[in-house]
Amino acid sequence: MTAVRRRAPADRGPDVTARMVQMSVNANIDDQFVIGVDFGTLSGRALVVRVADGAEVGTAVFDYPHGVIDHVLPATGAELPPDWALQDPNDYREVLRHAVPAALADAGVPADRVIGIGIDFTACTILPTLNDGTPLCELPDLRGEPHAYVKLWKHHAAQAQADRINALAHDRGEPWIRRYGGKISSEWAFAKALQLLEEAPDIFRRTERWIEAADWIVWQLCGRETRNLCTAGYKAIFQDGTYPSSSYLTALHPEFGEIVSKLGQQLSPMGERAGGLTHEAAEWTGLNPGIAVAIANVDAHVTPPAARAIGAGQLVLIMGTSTCHVMNGETLAEVPGMCGVVRGGITPGMWGYEAGQSGVGDIFGWYVEHGVPDEYREGDGGAHARLSALAAEQPVGAHGLIALDWWNGNRSVLVDHELSGVLLGMTLATRPPDIYRALLESTAFGTRMIVEAFTSAGLPVNELVAAGGLISNSFLMQIYADVTRRPLALIGSAQGPALGSAIHAAVAAGAYPNIEAAAAAMGKRSPVVYQPDPERADAYDELYAEYRTLHDYFGRGHNDVLHRLRAIRNRARSAAGLDLVEVAE
């Protein structure tokens, strides 16, 4: 059956006029709901969403009881080495047990109105399990083994393995390395697996499945192992239908060829139904058994449907502590410095591109916490509001400053995590709002570099759509519009990933024929669109030219001082017995 409906005007982006949406399954769609669950770094959030129009009718958050395990393993009290970051997989089940019922209660929606559930997760957040899905850390004899736990995305202790993965890939001319900007991250599936093999070979051998937590929690929901194409592509080097070759893997380590059999062989496209909710999971969640469970997703990549931005050339910026840029394209292009490009990575049939800036909100937070007198923290809205208001009074360029936004390295387009921040132009008259503004601008310049990398590679960027926590800062949004010389649209939801997961759930439940249709009906745009001001944009062009020059000077080897300073720092700290723990991305 089909139903035709129009969405309310306030819920429509300026580029969308009276779009018609086809419904495919239920006539009583107004009474149907789906649930999206967004598994973050510290907590999981459940969101109850109306299938008809994406209305968010209830939500609840549940903090992981064990949070991030990065100092001491709770089971033994043993200290973890630097750069480790683990989680306990049962915490994810606890989210299902607590957040989902609480969200339902918040919504006042009875369970029999819920037709599906979808989830998204941080990635690459990965764990070793048995063939039946039992996490190795839940085996009594492995409870005290750190390597048996979930390795969170920001577990950074596999850098040595990543370095070797990259060096060997370049030596051998592996074709897939170019799809990842020439570098595999230490955060990803193969680096973490190689660390497991090398540091705990027995646990590696007992690992029957090496599985993203995203896929694992879907397994917990529907009782069936599935693997989503998105994480396989972006995090596990699945390209053109295959993982890296056995000869490549065994050259890294004689046993490492084994890893492929522990990964997913049959990958599921985004928006598919993974299975029906099991009785056990129905008990946890209070939902009805048998409702659709969607294939897993990644938080960033599930956001474009929520922002109604899955068309070719719609670049979505998910702006938080870092920024993730995702965009569908119709063709495959090799864009220098991308995090990855995966066919079907965002929606089936398109090439999903991902780029990123490894420090954005984190840099602003660092500055506010460590770089300003307390007077700037007074007043409504705290330091960010106060500094933004003061900085907004300035004409472009009046602070005389330029920053390179590399406090947490540079993900795109330099793919160099060992770069560090640069700030120049300070005088005795420089004040905190000046520096704060320069930091905001530097991240906008970084985004412009990424946009230009796309367009230079022949991939048109037709629209910028921002999502994430930082979109509430209108001053920052205006800077992005001015610096990029493009209108900047905003998602109409504060819960982009959870809404995106709910959209996937609706597709998996058959309420819509595909993600496009569901996104058109359920995705949301803010009525606000930031327009670039031509005069400010001209002024920023001049500053951006300076940014580019410095970017290339410090970032492309003309003066490798930032690497040398880091090496000197590491040597000095090692010699003094100080640890080298970096603040994580």
Add this chain to the structure above:
Amino acid sequence: MTAVRRRAPADRGPDVTARMVQMSVNANIDDQFVIGVDFGTLSGRALVVRVADGAEVGTAVFDYPHGVIDHVLPATGAELPPDWALQDPNDYREVLRHAVPAALADAGVPADRVIGIGIDFTACTILPTLNDGTPLCELPDLRGEPHAYVKLWKHHAAQAQADRINALAHDRGEPWIRRYGGKISSEWAFAKALQLLEEAPDIFRRTERWIEAADWIVWQLCGRETRNLCTAGYKAIFQDGTYPSSSYLTALHPEFGEIVSKLGQQLSPMGERAGGLTHEAAEWTGLNPGIAVAIANVDAHVTPPAARAIGAGQLVLIMGTSTCHVMNGETLAEVPGMCGVVRGGITPGMWGYEAGQSGVGDIFGWYVEHGVPDEYREGDGGAHARLSALAAEQPVGAHGLIALDWWNGNRSVLVDHELSGVLLGMTLATRPPDIYRALLESTAFGTRMIVEAFTSAGLPVNELVAAGGLISNSFLMQIYADVTRRPLALIGSAQGPALGSAIHAAVAAGAYPNIEAAAAAMGKRSPVVYQPDPERADAYDELYAEYRTLHDYFGRGHNDVLHRLRAIRNRARSAAGLDLVEVAE
């Protein structure tokens, strides 16, 4: 008559052993005192000093009633343009009336034990007077004319004139320009005079004497105009016995040749007697008429005798908001980027070299005031003590940072006031003690650049002696020793300039035959000498190499971004009607 005495061991530098000092005038030298008066930017300080050994027995400070006149002219309430900085000359007389008697009272020394008075002053701080010494601003019809007042050293409104002075000097190949690092400052006598002529030609014409406040206050003391060789050489381009040629000056402005007749024709060497104290000045000060008044001096250049550092190659660092480096040399060398070299500028018979760093303590103060959370301001000794203590715990290089110390431009060796600060290497783990330490280090690197400029020009630097307010920071002093790989000695007085002026007074009074003898007896060293640590020095060599590379990249035109940012800033602020007042040096 002569007297032979030995100074107490605690009062002797490590390099001086049982030196004998010849006294030339009085046997009862233990009962004789001299007074040094140091005229600063905001106040004047009188210091009563024992002739025999330099003991400081009493002191008093008097704040200028009008302070720095940089916003509104008190006589009219009229606003001053940006960059102006005036003073009222009567404030200097008030120092004589108040600070000198108070210092005498503090010392408990009767006036008839005082045999001389000497002064030092900021420079170039200059005023227009009649032939009898009456300041033009004290003429009733000129009381409301800003141009009739003293122009303080940091009056920066003559930059346009300085630019033309420099351009023409280079065009014509004037030989003197090389003695000033290729640049005459807008602060100096000719730039200020040309501004006077161009902006107030009538007042220029009524100016019979264009005289340093230093010489003017000596005139007030002894009733006779004298001109000291030091300010004439460093601030008024008096070189090889002459001022710039009439043809050069008239090429700047048809009437500008007149300026030479308004300057001093007969210059007095340092340490000479200018005359005897007048009855009027005796009444002001409570001193006896007829006692010796010494030729005027500049605060920086009078400090070496107080630090017992007037031998060839003894480089004195006067470290405060900025640092002034002065050193006697036996030969004339053209050292790139010096502020000036003047024969007899410090002591007769030697070439006095001056270099400088335009921001030192000012940068640290800026950071503490505008760059750190309040928690760092808690505890004894305030933020500087706390940040120094925390920073001192780090091994060299452990912060991973490098700064270019150009927050207030670069005086030596780049002679470029339009440069600005650079800081690089920041990560999310960077904390305020890291940045604070990097700022301290950057000024030490700047000093090493100056030391190397001297030695590369063939002028040996045999000893570093620090004076000024910053010497109380032992962490900073150790950094300077480590970075320069040289022992760093300290002056033994907190009142270096006033003590130096008192030493000059003793020479002028005939208590010693020359400055050398007086300095040996009355100058003071701290028992502390900071020794470089070879390991830290090696580590700093590596950072210094990075500093040099960045210094040349940003400072020598490879990337003129700092100038462009300043130009953009000025344009943006002008367009918005904001003023461009820089924080002054």
